Amino acid sequence: MSVYSFYIFDRHTECIYSKRFTQAPPPAATKSSSALSNGAVSASLRxxxxxxxxxxxxxGTIFSLRRMCKQLGGADDQFLSYRTGEYKLHYFETPTQLRLVMLxxxxxxxxxxxxHQIWSTLFVEYVVKSPLAPTEHKGGKGVGNELFEGGLERFMEVVFRPQPQ
Known part of the structure; x- marks a missing residue:
């Protein structure tokens, strides 16, 4: 069992935090600096x-599935998760319309x-209560809090630690 990625969206539908927990394969070949100066897009920008x-x-997937759940099941029904053969998407929405998504x-x-624990113990404690953190993340400016990121890493290690058999 493993976690692939984690996202936080604000009430304005902007992604204010995203984190991948799987390692991407290394690039096959590196481009020379002359190729980058000739207008080629760098790997980090891509x-x-x-x-x-x-x-x-x-x-977009969450928005569509939430809307479909409300139309088919009524206003009291909630979208919690869905599963494919490759991954499972988990969803949690706070009272302030902060949306947490985990793959x-x-x-x-x-x-x-x-x-809920990530939101209440990590996000609220390290981001919301921080006097240096902005209250709104205009234009998708994300959460740049080292304490939050470190706490999230440690939390994920504990939750997804391999169980001894």
Whole structure:
């Protein structure tokens, strides 16, 4: 069981935090500096664009599934998660419309309580209560808090630690 990625979206539908927990394969070949100066897009810029596109796709999926759940099941029904053969998407929305999304392996059970713990113990403590953190993340300016990132890393290690057999 493993976690693949984690996203936080604000009430304005902007991705304010994203983290990949799987290692990307190394690039096959590096380009020379002359190729980069000739207008070729650097690997880091391509990666940033791909991460942004991934976040948009994840939010679009959540938006559509939430709407479908409300239309088919009524206003009281909630979207919690869905599973494919490759991954499982877990969703948690706070009262302030902060949306936490986690992509894990399909075998992982319900992660709603884990997402609630991340929000209540890490995000609220290190981001919301921080006097240096902005209250609004205009234009997708993300959460840049080292304590939050470190706490999230340690929390994920504890939750997804391999169980002895």
């Amino acid at each position: 990666r940033a664009n791909k991460d942004s596109d991934d976040a948009k796709l994840v939010f 894990t392996s399909p075998q992982v059970g319900n992660m709603r309580t884990v997402l």
